[in-house]
Amino acid sequence: MSARGPIARIRRYPSAVAGLAIILFLVAVALYTVVAIPYSQATADWRGGEQWRMNPANASPVWTNRLFGGNAPPTLTVSSAEADVESAGFEGGRQMRIPLTFDFTYDDFPSEMTLLLSVLGTDRPAFVEASWQRPDGTDIRLGAYRVAGEDRIAISQDRALEGRLGQVPHVALFAAEAQTGRPEVLPGTYRLTLDAVLFDEAAELQADLVAFGRVHGLAGTDHLRRDLMLALLWGTPVALAFGILAAVGTTVTTLVIAAAGVWFGGLVDATIQRLTEVTMILPILPVLVMVGTLYSTSIWLMLGVVIALGIFSASIKMYRAMLLPLRNAPYIEAARAYGASNMRIVLRYMIPRILPVLIPAFVTLIPTYVFLEASLAVLGLGDPVLPTWGKILNDAQTQGALFNGFYYWVVAPAALLMLTGLGFALFGFALDRIFNPRLRSA
C-alpha cells in the first residue's frame, strides 16, 4: 500500500473530511490564541479586576440582536473630550459646564449607568452637580458630588435617587411617560449636564458617562464583566492539549504494557492482569475529585493522575486478546530465529500489527478526555488560573445562568465542547471503517 493510500481513502468519506476540517479549525484557533494572547496575559486577565471595568456585566453577545430581532443597547460612553465645554474662571477657581449629549434609540434599557469623574491639576476637591435632560423636555436633578482626584459615581446604585424616581435609575431615566405595566424606552437625545466648580484656576474636570449595554462583543460577558471570548478562545488550546496528551499518554503506555505482558507471559502477565483489575475497580472521576480536593486542581496534576490511572486501564484486556494470536505467528518466530531482542519484538513486530485498530480508538478517545477536563471544571475542580470552557459552564451554573435567562453563557462553551467532540468522533469513526475493512464489508 502506498503512503498516499490512506489519505485517498479518507477523502472518500465525507464524515472523515468533515471531522478533519473541524479538528484543523480547532487547531488553527488554538494556535492563533496562544500567539495572540500570551499565557501570562490570559491568566492575569481572567483573574478579573480593573481591566474589565468598562464592560457591562452579564451582557449577551452582539449577534443575539440579529438573531432574535431585538435592538438591545451596546455600551455607550460619552466623554467630555468631545463635548462643548463652557468654562469661566473666577478669583481662585474655575466654573465649568459640561453637557454630555447622546442619542438613545434602542428597545431596551442600559444595564447600568456610571459617571467617571477626574479632577486634574489640583488636590482640592471639586464640587459637581449633575442634572439629566430627557427628550420630552423634563429635567431631573441627579445629585451633587464632591470629587477629589479620580472618582466613580455609580448612578445605578444611588439608593436615594432610586427612591425619588420610584425605579432603578437606569430604567427610570430612560422610561417613557405612559407607564402601563412594563416600562418602555423613550427614544431620543438625552443630555447629562455637569455644573462644576473647581478651586484652582488651572484645574480641569474630565467626565465620562458610561451607559453599560445589554450586549457586548461576540461572546458576551459574565458576572465579573469579563469578556467570555477570552475563555472561549483559551479553552481551545487547553482542551486540545489535555485531550491529546491524555489520550497519547494512556494508549501508548497501555499498548506497550499489554504487548510486554503477552510476550513475556508468566509472572509479568499475571501481575499486569491483577493490576488491571485493581485499576478497573478504582473509580476515575471520584479519585480525581479526591485528588483535586486534597491536593491541587492544577491541570497538569489532573493530567498526570488521568494517565496514571489509565496505564492499567480495561483496554489492556482488549489489546491482550488482539495480541495473543500474534505471539505464535510465523513472522515473530522468524524474528526470534534471527536473534531479535525481546524489546525489538515487542516494539517493532507486535505493536505495529495492531496499530490500525488502535488509531481510530485513539482518536475517539480524545473527546472523552476533553469532556473529562470539562466535567472536573463543572464540578468546581478546574485549573485555578486557566480560563477553560468547563470553568465558564461552572460559573454559569453557580450564577444561575439558565434561571436568569443568560442562555449564551451556557450555549457558547457547550457548543465548542460539542464541536470538539464531534470533530474527533466523526474522524475516529470514519478511520475505524477505513482501517478495519471487516466492519466496512460487514
Next chain:
Amino acid sequence: MDRRLREALGFGLFVVRRLLALLITVMVGVYLAIVVANMGGQVDELRLIQIRADVSEAVRGDPGVAPAERAALIDQQVALEVERLRLDQPFVLRSLDYLRRAMLLDLGRAEQMTSDQGSRQVSAIIVERLPATLLLFGTANVLVFVVSVVIALTLSRRYGSAVDRTVVALAPTSAAPGWFYGIFLILVFGFVVPIAPSGGMVTVPPPENPLAYALSVLGHMVLPVLAIFISSIFVSIYSWRTFFLIHSSEDYVEMARAKGLPDRTIERRYILRPTLPPIITSFLLMLIGLWSGAIILEQVFNWPGLGSLLFQAIGFRDTPVIIGGVVIFAYLLALTVFLLDFLYALLDPRVRLGPAGGGR
C-alpha cells in the same frame, strides 16, 4: 448424578475463587485510595487541627479551670486524644487499621455533613443516598441496553438501509457525556418549554400518598434518564449492529439459513445465544463507565444520589465522606465485575474450566 454434582461443585469453587480474588483486588484498590488520601499527611494534619480546636473549646468553656492551667490541660487532652486515635503511630500501621475499617464499611464520622436524619455516621449518609443513584442509573442502563440490542438486531438484518445509515451517522454524537446533553435538556424542557421538572427527585413538599410519590419521582427521572439515553444510545446501537453483522456472517449461521430455518430461530439460537457472553460483558462494562459519570450528571440534575453527595463533600472539604464515597464506588465497581464473572461463567462453561483445567 455425579456429573451434575461435580459441575455444581466446580461452579461453586469458581465463584468462591473469584470472590476471594475480587476481595483482594478491592482491598488493594481501597488501600491505594487511602494512601492517596493520606499522602503528605494532609488528613492527619487536618484531624490534629480539628482535635486541638475541639479540645480548646471544651477547656475554655469549663469555668472550673484556672486560666493559668488551661494551656497545660489543653496539651494533655490533645495528647490523650492523639493516642486514642492512634495518630502517634506510624502511618503504615494506621493505614492498615483504616483499611480494615473501610473494608468492613465502618467509614467513621463525617466532619461537617449530616444525613437527613441527623446522623454524623458516614455510612448512614451514604446509605441514604445510594438508592437514588441505583434507581436512576439502573433504569437508564437497562433502558439503553435493551433498546440498543433490539434495534441493533433489527438493523443488522436491514444493513445499508436509510435507518441504518442514519444511526451510523449519529454515532459520533455519543462523544459527549450524559451531563452535557442534560444541560441542553434542562435549557429546552426546563426553561424554554417547561414541560418536565429540571432538577431534584420529588416535588417539594413530597406527596404523602405513595403512588403520588412514585409518580413524582418518575416525572423527575424523565430528563436525567433521557440525557443518559441520548448520550449512549447511538454508539451502543452502532457497536451492537457491527457485532451482530460480524456474527451473522459466521458459517454456522449461513448453514442455518441454508437449511431454511425461520429468521426468528436463527436470531435467537444461532446469533444471540453464542454472542451472549460478550453482550453481558459490554453491558456491565457500560455500567462501570456510568458509575464514574454519576457525580456530574447528578450534580447537573440536582439528583440526591451518591454523586451529588460527593460533590457536596468537596464543598465542605469533608474528607471522611469523600473517602467513604470512593470506597463505596470501589465496592460498586467490584460488585459489577463479580456479577460479570458470575454471569460469564454461567453462560460460558469454558470460563469455569479455564484456569482449573489449565487448558489455555
